[in-house]
Amino acid sequence: MTPKQEPKALLERFIVDNQDLEELEAKIFRFNIFEAVGMVRQEIKHSNFIQFLLNPAEKHQLDDLFLKELLIEVLRDTEDEYLDSLNNTASFTQHFGQI
Numbered sequence: 001m002t003p004k005q006e007p008k009a010l011l012e013r014f015i016v017d018n019q020d021l022e023e024l025e026a027k028i029f030r031f032n033i034f035e036a037v038g039m040v041r042q043e044i045k046h047s048n049f050i051q052f053l054l055n056p057a058e059k060h061q062l063d064d065l066f067l068k069e070l071l072i073e074v075l076r077d078t079e080d081e082y083l084d085s086l087n088n089t090a091s092f093t094q095h096f097g098q099i
Contacts (some may be wrong), residue, residue: 015021034040056064 030068032040034042034046051080052058053060053066054070060066
C-alpha cells in the first residue's frame, strides 16, 4: 500500500460497517419538532417550550412526566463516582458550599 492509499484505506475501514456511525446517523435524521414548525434558531421559544414541558403545573395534563424522565436520563448519564461523592456530606459541602 502506498502512502497515498493508506489514509483512504483507513477512512474506508472507519466508515464501512461502523455501528457507531450508523447509530449517529440515525440520531441525526430523527424528527425535530422545531424544524417542523420553522423554529430551529429561536432559542427563547425553545426555552419557553421546555419550561412548559418541565413545569408539572402547566396545562399539558402530564403532571411531572417530562421532569421525571429528564432527571432519570441525567442520572443515567452521570458518572457513578460523582454520585458517590455527593453521598459524602463533606464532599457535597466542598462542591456546593453550605446551604
